[in-house]
Amino acid sequence: MHAVLRTAVLLSLAAAAPSGPAHAAGAAALEHVSVPRTPATCSAEGLCLEVTVGPADPADFGACATTTSVTATVGDPVSWCYTLTNQSNQTLAWHSLSDSLHGTVFAQQAETLGPGQSLRHVLVERAAAAAAGPLQASWSASAEQARYDVDDTQPMNYVDASGEPALPMTGGFASGRSQAVQLPFAFDFFGVTTDRLCVGKNGAIEVGSSVCAVPGSMLFPSPYLNAVIAPVWMSFDSSRGSLHTKTLGEPGQRRFVIEWKDLALTFPAMEGYTFEVVIEEATGAVVFQYLSTGSGDGSWGNAGDGAVSGLQQSPSSGQMYSQFAPTLTPGKAVRWTPAVQPRHSVATTADYDIGAPRLLLPIPAMTAFAGIGISIQQPLVIGNTGNRTLDWTAGEYPAAGSALRRLAPLPAAADGRADAGRATVQRTSPLPSRPAQTLGDWTLPAYAMHLIPGTGVSFVDFDLRNPVNRRTIMTDTGQGPGLDNISGGDFVGDDFAVQYQLDTLMDRLYRVDTLTGARTLIGWPTAANTVANERWSGAAWDPATDTFFAVTTANLGNQGCYWSGLYTIDLDTAQAHFVGPVDTGGNECLIDIAFDQSGALYALDIRTDALFTIDKATAQATRIGGLGVDANFAQSIKFDRASGILYWLGYAQGVGFVATLDPLTAQPAVVGPTPDSQEMSVLAIATAGTDCSTPQDVPWLSLQTSAGSFAPGAPVGVYPVTFDATHLAAGEYHATICVFSNDPTYRAKPAAIPVTFTVQAPDAIFADAFETR
Structure with missing residues (x-):
């Protein structure tokens, strides 16, 4: 019930990480290493450089690859390892590295390198585009800084x-x-x-x-x-x-x-x-x-x-x-x-071949006509125009569920608010679930900030249905990169390689690589400052309007958090547009917001410990119901857009937990504790909403083949799709066939083929004329 915000959010002044390729998360940009042998490529000045490349190890992004060539697919994590050995008789202190694929990797990086010593830089990235050829790398070093x-x-x-x-x-x-x-x-x-x-x-x-x-x-x-x-x-x-x-x-x-x-x-x-x-x-x-x-x-x-x-x-x-x-x-x-200034430099090469399968759907929509009681077929044509094997599936989307337990409620709120008499909220039907996981066997992949007292803040990915399963992407121990300032964020569209995050202290909007944690600054979304001490507190993407929304909170001395505002933010320019102050009928402290697939906006208020809906055009709020617990400190809510379930990263009574919230009543049901039972925030769920049809939805539509593979250069496949009007009345019927594949374009979202089936009754005019003769 106490509206308390974490003070570290307002006090930390850690510097932001620069944009560009990221070195291994949590490691220094340049690391002293011992090498078993001298690299084969050395310059006349005595600098020796070796570049190795290979698939990145998710368990250790700092690991150096051992091969000098890589074959990968777009979207795969790739690790580039640059090792410099100083065989000269000079101590070098300032380093610059560039290559033909990444441009400037770093420039004028300070690190002392004595004679006989070696330095290493590891760059981990997602393979961004199909390309092949030798990578030309050049490392230069000098005793003095450029001036x-x-x-x-x-x-x-x-x-x-x-x-x-x-x-x-x-x-x-x-x-x-x-x-x-x-x-x-x-x-x-x-x-x-x-x-x-x-x-x-x-x-x-x-x-x-x-x-x-x-x-x-x-x-x-x-x-x-x-x-x-x-x-x-x-x-x-x-x-x-x-x-x-x-x-x-x-x-x-x-x-x-x-x-x-x-x-x-x-x-x-x-x-x-x-x-x-x-x-x-x-x-x-x-x-x-x-x-x-x-x-x-x-x-x-x-x-x-x-x-x-x-x-x-x-x-x-x-x-x-x-x-x-x-x-x-x-x-x-x-x-x-x-x-x-005297500079030493050396150049060498490494080979890379990055390719991708490319899904071909030459018939982008299907339209069929049949009389009542008639069954017909039309072709579904699928091919691969890429240079990697294409794997595809369509037609089956198994439902996923999890056992939930109820959260014990606290006594009624001291402000006397009751759930009785609240405005009703229309429930939207959950969308059919589909396999949209990007993290191995995890059933519901998600990303968040994990706050551990005495250790710092970590950017992690984890399984929402089994929260103890997690991977640390980047850790901030107070020396940077300012993760404790990140207060809100979400995925946009169905691109789960990038999360958009708001820095509440520096008023910054970042584009964040979910593999490495590398951040690219977009700009400064300055709030309207309608009230004093206004700060960003939460954010969410609206799939109905393709708009990024954010909320702010304001603190006032002993009054604590008492006010919230609603904004839209342009993701290209970071310009913030003030929709208006959120009106809940009293003081509020909206810690986060979430959109369902239909575009309905929900907000979590930790001042009144309640769930609200908000009119995204006017910022008018309607109370759904109380949470039943004393929510405090870091919290976050987001919808799993594939299932329509609203998830809550909560913290109450000194314990962090993952729960679901009923969008109609706000009743929570616990999934399990958060990792180490600590606070988590800035939740983003890596599943896509879709209008894919299932056999239960459209029994009149069936695919005889629902999966396959195509090697590069293979001919297209033609698969019959059956339209069955045996049990249909006359009229027009609609569905969507979704084709999932490993094409990077559709890595997180299926290719949708809209289907229209017109069922016709016998020709009444022709029948009447025939009967009169």
Whole structure:
């Protein structure tokens, strides 16, 4: 009954993991190892590199493959292992690795490697696309960190770019817009080669980011961004001035100009800021040029007094030119040239062949006609256009169940609310179950955050019907990656390789690889802040409208959690739209939400310990019933969309448990304890909803063959489908045949073939005419 939220959610400030390929979950990016032999490929400088590849071991993602080639299917977990041995007489401390398949794997990674020592990096990923060939890998290392030489003594050669179209500046934050820009050439920035920039109205550029939103910063280096070019990083009026880009010169000697034109400070109110950044293709140099920087009267805010200026390599490393000092004077040019440093490098290869079966259904829909009492057949045609064996099944979908026991209720709630007289909720029919498991023999695969006091938070997958079966994907022990800040998430569609998660502390939306736990930042879904201390608490995907919804909670001193808001979030831009405050008729604390397959929205309230439905258009809530227990701390609810059962990860009376909730009454039934009986949250269930027909649903439709295999290049198979009108009245009948296969496109969801069967009565007109003769 007490509305208590875990305080660690609001206090932890662990850094987010960078986007890109993930190293072994829970392991260091670079690990010192002992190698039994020197790799065969060595450079003249004495660096030796070996790349091995093979199927990833789910029990140990840090294990190094032992072969130099792999044959895999799209979606399979693959482990790449890079081992560097230093046979030179120098100690190397900064490392960069890239290859022809992944691009930059890491750049300027710090790790001391003495003569005779070896380092290893393991990269685990799902094979993403069909491809084959040799992987070309290159590892370079140096004794010193990459840096730039700075020269502010040369005269300015300012380029006016204002004749070019202004950038639209539609991304980022309302207080400081940003715009993604692609350069006409790639350049090297602290060891990372890129042609992508995110240009901020606030006088800073993030380099190489796939997400474009440059926040303000009073810190340098900024903990909120990775690589940054900052000529004048400060707060400018979002409604004043414009930004322009211009390319000069011929290929190989081009210069790319980004100009901030006629900007004005917000505080103090001051016009007169025009400056630019020039990036040189031939030299890799970055030049800051200042045409005007304020009013020129010497008051605070002039000449960058209040700004940060410099180059940032990472959230923990950078080179500052100026910070809160009036040093960015009009007419100044600051040239940053990559410093020449001795580097050792070595390259080698490994072979890979990644393929996939491809399900072919040349007849995408079936339409049949028959008279009453007639049985006919039509062909179901199936083939394989891929380069791996296709296995398929159709027509049989066994039901799955589990024995449940009732949860002992607590005394009636102190607020006097009773279940009697509550609004009724229409129950939707459960969908037929089908084998959608992705985790071996687990009957109901699910993912969640597992909170263990004294140990940390782990991202795990487990069997909801037998919760003790679990696998740890990634663990956060307080040093990162901030898993204790994740408050809500769900799968979208039927892609169970990716889960979308909300970070309540940093206001971030992530796309998370469920194999490795690697996170890709999408953006910042900022809440409306209708009330103070509003934080994300839960999220769910609506299959009826293909919309991602989220709820917030707010705490107020001794009052605790007392308010919740409903939002939709754009999964491409992370922009949050406020639907409205959730109205339950009193104070509420919605800890999570869930959608059934029809699109009905349910919410779990831990202030009143009750289950609600919510109108997703208005945020109006209707109470279903009480949970019967004192729910506290981390909780989560989600529907198994294949069966229509609502599951609850609960925590009450100091014990964590998995239960089902009756959507009509809110009555819980316990499945079993959570692993170690501890708190779990951010539940996502890896089963798909479907309109697949079963023999019980459509006895008039039958498949003579319900399974098969096709080797690559095999001819298509033709299988009779029987339409039987023996026991049907005249009319039109509909069904869906679902074909399950190992085609990655349909790994989590079947291919659906809609079926229409029209049963016709004898021709009444013809019969009457015949009888009159």
